[in-house]
Amino acid sequence: MTTTEPVRRRVPFAGHQLAEYALAAALFGVGVHSTGRPALTLMVGGGLLAVLAAVSTGSLAVASLVSRRAHVVIDLVLAALFALSPLAWIHDLQVIPIVLLEAVAVLLVRMSFTTELVPRPRPARPARRTRLGSTPGPLDQAVGLVEPVARDAMRRIGRAAGVARRAARAARKS
Numbered sequence: 001m002t003t004t005e006p007v008r009r010r011v012p013f014a015g016h017q018l019a020e021y022a023l024a025a026a027l028f029g030v031g032v033h034s035t036g037r038p039a040l041t042l043m044v045g046g047g048l049l050a051v052l053a054a055v056s057t058g059s060l061a062v063a064s065l066v067s068r069r070a071h072v073v074i075d076l077v078l079a080a081l082f083a084l085s086p087l088a089w090i091h092d093l094q095v096i097p098i099v100l101l102e103a104v105a106v107l108l109v110r111m112s113f114t115t116e117l118v119p120r121p122r123p124a125r126p127a128r129r130t131r132l133g134s135t136p137g138p139l140d141q142a143v144g145l146v147e148p149v150a151r152d153a154m155r156r157i158g159r160a161a162g163v164a165r166r167a168a169r170a171a172r173k174s
Helices: 013-032 036-055 068-089 095-114 138-173
Strands: none
Touching: 013 036, 013 095, 036 068, 036 095, 068 095
């Protein structure tokens, strides 16, 4: 009997960045509508998340200043800070900011452990095969010869249609 490890679903780094932009917008949006220290904490936290997502190496980044591994470590540090931040304003008890910051902390930890840091290699595309064999037949060779001619003919037809369309518009205007 063999034991199999549970398969964890991995999220591409672009999805991680997109989720961080959404979390930053949520934090900032709630911070704008809050008051006092919780508002400042939420807006600064949202700004930090947005800046981190914007400067990390990835497809949704503005600049590539922080590597993906460093990004995940910074995410974990931010999660700890978000989880502990309500202690800084314990006397000003506001439930919504506390719940939001704790939820963001949990999400950041979860995202950090499920993000794919190194992209999976794409599977190689199988070679085109003909119906009966691996060598192209006479029909395949004929199509290969006709294809450039057909492409050129279609391009000429498209150009002629464009010229006719512009002439018709000019005739309507005058």
